[in-house]
Amino acid sequence: MTSLSVVVPAYNEGEGLREFQRRVAAVFDTLDLDCSVLYVDDGSRDDTWSVMESLRAADGRVATLKLSRNFGKELALTAGLDHVDADAVVVIDADLQDPPELIADFVAKWREGYDVVYGTRASRAGETAFKKFTSAAFYRVMERMTDLPIPRDTGDFRLMSRRAIDALKQLRERQRFMKGLFTWVGFPQASIVYDRDPRFAGDSKWNYWRLWNFALEGITSFSSFPLRLATYVGVVAALVAFVFGIVVFAKALIFGDPVRGYPSLMVVVLFLGGVQLMALGVIGEYLGRTYVESKQRPLYLIDRHHPPRSGDR
Known part of the structure; x- marks a missing residue:
């Protein structure tokens, strides 16, 4: 039956x-x-x-x-x-x-x-x-x-x-x-x-905390998009920093504008540091999954x- x-x-x-x-x-x-x-x-x-x-x-x-x-x-x-x-x-x-x-x-x-x-x-x-x-x-x-x-x-x-x-x-x-x-x-x-x-x-x-972790589990299980996104964000951040550096250099060279010091430096450092930490966090999520799978419990x-x-x- x-x-x-x-x-x-x-x-x-x-x-x-x-x-x-x-x-x-x-x-x-x-x-x-x-x-x-x-x-x-x-x-x-x-x-x-x-x-x-x-x-x-x-x-x-x-x-x-x-x-x-x-x-x-x-x-x-x-x-x-x-x-x-x-x-x-x-x-x-x-x-x-x-x-x-x-x-x-x-x-x-x-x-x-x-x-x-x-x-x-x-x-x-x-x-x-x-x-x-x-x-x-x-x-x-x-x-x-x-x-x-x-x-x-x-x-x-x-x-x-x-x-x-x-x-x-x-x-x-x-x-x-x-x-x-x-x-x-x-x-x-x-x-x-x-x-x-x-x-x-x-x-x-x-x-909501468990649901958030569950969502991360689903995304990292079936998609590598967060890793790709971290790459894109890093490229964009590097381009923005490069263009900003050219603008600052040109203004100082052509117009004699003094380069702003501490405030602008802190903004750039914190922005790039945040992007790097976010990328490391994404990589850590995937690395953690690999670590758990490797133990074969x-x-x-x-x-x-x-x-x-x-x-x-």
């Missing part, structure tokens, strides 16, 4: 998991597939793991995976994808902003021949105008800075076929930007537009893994 697995990474989501399971189980009951769900506890500090275990005890279709510590959502998601073996896999967050009921529509598109079916957000309820603006700006910046056609306004919520998952498993880089990796593997892809709901319970784990470590209770499925 054709199988479907749902991978749910979670960090401190104990408050909403029971409602999530109720809704996803109702979806499973409508599908003519062998369905299961894998909950991944990314080192939560609340009762997330105990709730996951209680859900597994109540439903034989539930599997649980506990990481040894908090590795971050991208690696928790990778761990989940590494531990499912199904014909199709759905990735969804536990906060119920992405409706599980849409899984049935994803499956229908998959059966039409698409290997990747992703949800595109038409609206984002419960989020500030500033967050919506920065999110939209990020996708558009990524679109211009890379050759990778990352879909706009699209998160991790998607269905992937077995061959797409197998292709994704070959990408073992340590610092991962999953939205880019999902797109990079290619294969026929389709979009389903939906309205995103507010969080069912709890608070978002993504503050495991992507994640597992504390416990409990598969579905096959006799109760």
Whole structure:
């Protein structure tokens, strides 16, 4: 029988998991597939793991995976994808902003021949105008800075076929930007537009500082444009300094104007110093990524893994 697995990474989501399971189980009951769900506890500090275990005890279709510590959502998601073996896999967050009921529509598109079916957000309820603006700006910046056609306004919520998952498993880089990796593997892809709901319970784990770092991760993972930009800025700064030097020399030689001293010198020094530090920072970002990759540490470590209770499925 054709199988479907749902991978749910979670960090401190104990408050909403029971409602999530109720809704996803109702979806499973409508599908003519062998369905299961894998909950991944990314080192939560609340009762997330105990709730996951209680859900597994109540439903034989539930599997649980506990990481040894908090590795971050991208690696928790990778761990989940590494531990499912199904014909199709759905990735969804536990906060119920992405409706599980849409899984049935994803499956229908998959059966039409698409290997990747992703949800595109038409609206984002419960989020500030500033967050919506920065999110939209990020996708558009990524679109211009890379050759990778990352879909706009699209998160991790998607269905992937077995061959797409197998292709994704070959990408073992340590610092991962999953939205880019999902797109990079290619294969026929389709979009389903939906309205995103507010969080069912709890608070978002993504503050603006983490979102900023996440954006840097995405840009440096799939684009060398910042390095090229640093080169362009350096060339322009050198040209401006050269022209300014000629102007100052000509004025002093022809008109006898005294060369201004301390103020103009400080402006030039601070400007060029700032440009150099910015370029070094950009280079450092890429060098840091190379350093992390060179250590070849495991992507994640597992504390416990409990598969579905096959006799109760």
